[in-house]
Amino acid sequence: MNYLQSFIEASESLLANKMRSGLTILGIIIGVAAVIAVLAIGNGTQESILGEIQGVGTNLLFVIPGGSEDVSNPKPLTLSDAEALADPFSAPSIAGVAPILNGRVEVNFAGESTSTSMLGVTPDYSTVRNVELSEGEFFSDTDLSGRNSVLLLGTDVAETLFGRTAGLVGEKVRIEGQPFRVIGVLAAKGGSAMGSEDDQIMVPMTTAQTRLLQRATPNAVDVIYIQAVDSESVPQASLEVSQILSARHRTMIGEEDFTVLSQQDFLDLASTITGVLTIFLGGIAAISLLVGGIGIMNIMMVSVVERTREIGLRKALGARRIDILSQFLIESSLLSLLGGLIGILLGWALSVIVELIAAGSGTPIVPVVSLDAVLLAVLFSAAIGIFFGLYPANRASNLEPVEALRYE
Amino acid sequence: MSSNNIVVNATDLTKVFTMGDVQVHALRGLSVQIKRGEVVSIMGPSGSGKSTLMNILGCLDRPSSGEYCLDGESVANLKDEQLAEIRNRKVGFVFQSFNLLPRSTALTNVELPLRYSPPNGRKRRELAREALIEVGLGDRLNHKPNELSGGQQQRVAIARALVNDPAIVMADEPTGNLDSKSGDEIMELLMKLNRDKGTTLIIVTHDPEIAEQTERVIHIRDGVVSDG
Numbered sequence: 001m002n003y004l005q006s007f008i009e010a011s012e013s014l015l016a017n018k019m020r021s022g023l024t025i026l027g028i029i030i031g032v033a034a035v036i037a038v039l040a041i042g043n044g045t046q047e048s049i050l051g052e053i054q055g056v057g058t059n060l061l062f063v064i065p066g067g068s069e070d071v072s073n074p075k076p077l078t079l080s081d082a083e084a085l086a087d088p089f090s091a092p093s094i095a096g097v098a099p100i101l102n103g104r105v106e107v108n109f110a111g112e113s114t115s116t117s118m119l120g121v122t123p124d125y126s127t128v129r130n131v132e133l134s135e136g137e138f139f140s141d142t143d144l145s146g147r148n149s150v151l152l153l154g155t156d157v158a159e160t161l162f163g164r165t166a167g168l169v170g171e172k173v174r175i176e177g178q179p180f181r182v183i184g185v186l187a188a189k190g191g192s193a194m195g196s197e198d199d200q201i202m203v204p205m206t207t208a209q210t211r212l213l214q215r216a217t218p219n220a221v222d223v224i225y226i227q228a229v230d231s232e233s234v235p236q237a238s239l240e241v242s243q244i245l246s247a248r249h250r251t252m253i254g255e256e257d258f259t260v261l262s263q264q265d266f267l268d269l270a271s272t273i274t275g276v277l278t279i280f281l282g283g284i285a286a287i288s289l290l291v292g293g294i295g296i297m298n299i300m301m302v303s304v305v306e307r308t309r310e311i312g313l314r315k316a317l318g319a320r321r322i323d324i325l326s327q328f329l330i331e332s333s334l335l336s337l338l339g340g341l342i343g344i345l346l347g348w349a350l351s352v353i354v355e356l357i358a359a360g361s362g363t364p365i366v367p368v369v370s371l372d373a374v375l376l377a378v379l380f381s382a383a384i385g386i387f388f389g390l391y392p393a394n395r396a397s398n399l400e401p402v403e404a405l406r407y408e
Numbered sequence: 409m410s411s412n413n414i415v416v417n418a419t420d421l422t423k424v425f426t427m428g429d430v431q432v433h434a435l436r437g438l439s440v441q442i443k444r445g446e447v448v449s450i451m452g453p454s455g456s457g458k459s460t461l462m463n464i465l466g467c468l469d470r471p472s473s474g475e476y477c478l479d480g481e482s483v484a485n486l487k488d489e490q491l492a493e494i495r496n497r498k499v500g501f502v503f504q505s506f507n508l509l510p511r512s513t514a515l516t517n518v519e520l521p522l523r524y525s526p527p528n529g530r531k532r533r534e535l536a537r538e539a540l541i542e543v544g545l546g547d548r549l550n551h552k553p554n555e556l557s558g559g560q561q562q563r564v565a566i567a568r569a570l571v572n573d574p575a576i577v578m579a580d581e582p583t584g585n586l587d588s589k590s591g592d593e594i595m596e597l598l599m600k601l602n603r604d605k606g607t608t609l610i611i612v613t614h615d616p617e618i619a620e621q622t623e624r625v626i627h628i629r630d631g632v633v634s635d636g
Contacts, residue, residue: 012511315492316495317495317496318493318521
């Protein structure tokens, strides 16, 4: 009852200075909106990147050349390494091995030309990475051993060169000026936060090695994808990879010239990076919240001075310290709470706008305005109201009634 | 006279203000007694200590030494919070400049002291309405101060002073900001309240015409009561 009365009184006093109250809460609105939007977009980005990594395929390990820095005479990964890893007797936990070679190439068709990323792959790549084709067939062992001039088109590349994504099997295109025959089109995967997987082409590994991407070691590959037999055997598979490659490269333990990464490593890395980014940006946004709080404090100070006589009167009529204190605290927390609520709406609107822009530019991010962030913003803004209201309210409540009544 | 008939019993009050290095003795052993239902005016030139006396009698301030019993309770050494409660229950204030909340209606202004007292079973709004009717503003309940004349504003202030049924009403130059006609009306109202309800009135003034209307005049000079 008494609180309701205080609440109404505080609202009335804030409404009496609409312009001033509005400008005061603007700082809180902007701060809360920024925090909400940044957290939402950060969460959305994180989830889209994580989804991306998980979508790469299950039970995957990645082997990349290069290890600890002080390895003398590091050797590149080669096709022979990949073949050794595929041996089911020495590596029982490994279900599939897919070495790849990648680089950027120029592709031509009838005057249309585009620069795209090219993967040199083996037939096993299809199963290891769950490649789906919208038409045609994946490479065969014959394509690999014969170093055939055949390729698979990503849908973006097909669209650019042919203006269509179907009925392309048998078409001839030129890669770096050399004629290649289309034997299939990769199913569209849609855009992703890490670049479109539709903007790429694939050729047989041997063809890439000999004709398109020259490496210092003729047999070298850039990455070897390893598929473990199931998710429990991923650590075991990782161990087998290390043992086999260490033996082949004659390296000491701890001095490997290669690195084995699991999908979990990437997931951890990506969450760490996006987490750090979100905290960093959120921190900057929180500073604006702090500035907004100081704005509230400033206005409350002015208000206390303006209302000195009123405070004196209330004290003369029997208001205790706590009554005056709570009156001003209710006002300041009402200000910041209102700012917080409007800020949440604004932040939510901002993240919807970002979602629309992201969708429009082909990299869908779905910002997630989490309940946590909303609760955090509400509590934080209320806390700011109380914290920054405390000093002015305390000053008001400590006024001597005699002095305050005499104040002009 | 029996002691429970004495509502204000102040003995040997002193008040010393320290202003920098200088000590100002506003009250120098002043004693005063006021009976229940009495109308007393306090007069004195400026600097005589009458404002200080009024602040102490109204429990807005504490004496430096001396004893003060208000309505049977010793209040000279109470803490701030306890003084606030005493003011709320036992003292009604009427100020020279009305001191109404400008954005609130007459009714809300009169309710103000009740907001700081424990609920007493009766509706605050009802008590406030009765007080306003008593001062003749039954038809102005929802007017804001800027919609009322000076005399009417002071009536609202008087209703506010009465709403808690206090032991004493302190009026500090209640007619000082009013023209003589409204001033007379306010004085008539105060005297009528005294007659009808037995309200104890202490009027601080330097206007001899006001003082003449009261039963007793206490003259203050240099911090003591002078027999004028």
